[in-house]
Amino acid sequence: MNEGLQPSRPSRIAAGEVLRKIYGDDFSGCVVTLDSIANIIDESAGSASEKDRTLIEVLTKVVEALQLLATPPAKDQVGDPEQLVRLLGERLDGIRDLALKTLEAVKSVNSE
Numbered sequence: 001m002n003e004g005l006q007p008s009r010p011s012r013i014a015a016g017e018v019l020r021k022i023y024g025d026d027f028s029g030c031v032v033t034l035d036s037i038a039n040i041i042d043e044s045a046g047s048a049s050e051k052d053r054t055l056i057e058v059l060t061k062v063v064e065a066l067q068l069l070a071t072p073p074a075k076d077q078v079g080d081p082e083q084l085v086r087l088l089g090e091r092l093d094g095i096r097d098l099a100l101k102t103l104e105a106v107k108s109v110n111s112e
């Protein structure tokens with residue numbers, strides 16, 4: 001626990017509400033400090049926000065990959081209709097694989 005750090009204002013407010021709910025408005029009988037509870041809330045929120053950052057990074061990479069797959073091929077990449085069909089098929093396979101890997105990654109992050 002980060003006892004040396006000042007807890008965030010939202011965590012202090014939440015800690016105050018929790019202690020008020022347990023001990024009443026005067027905190028009579030309370031043996032813990034507001035900051036010790038607020039630090040626990042900060043730590044919990046920190047791990048949740050780390051998970052959110054990880055998901056955002058994964059989804060950003062997914063969107064970048066989808067953008068590449070969705071970009072029309074250059075004229076020199078497609079010589080005839082068969083080649084276009086083959087290229088589009090490969091891209092659709094790539095989109096499907098990307099979607100599966102994304103779902104696996106999100107499940108992995110959510111299971112932690």
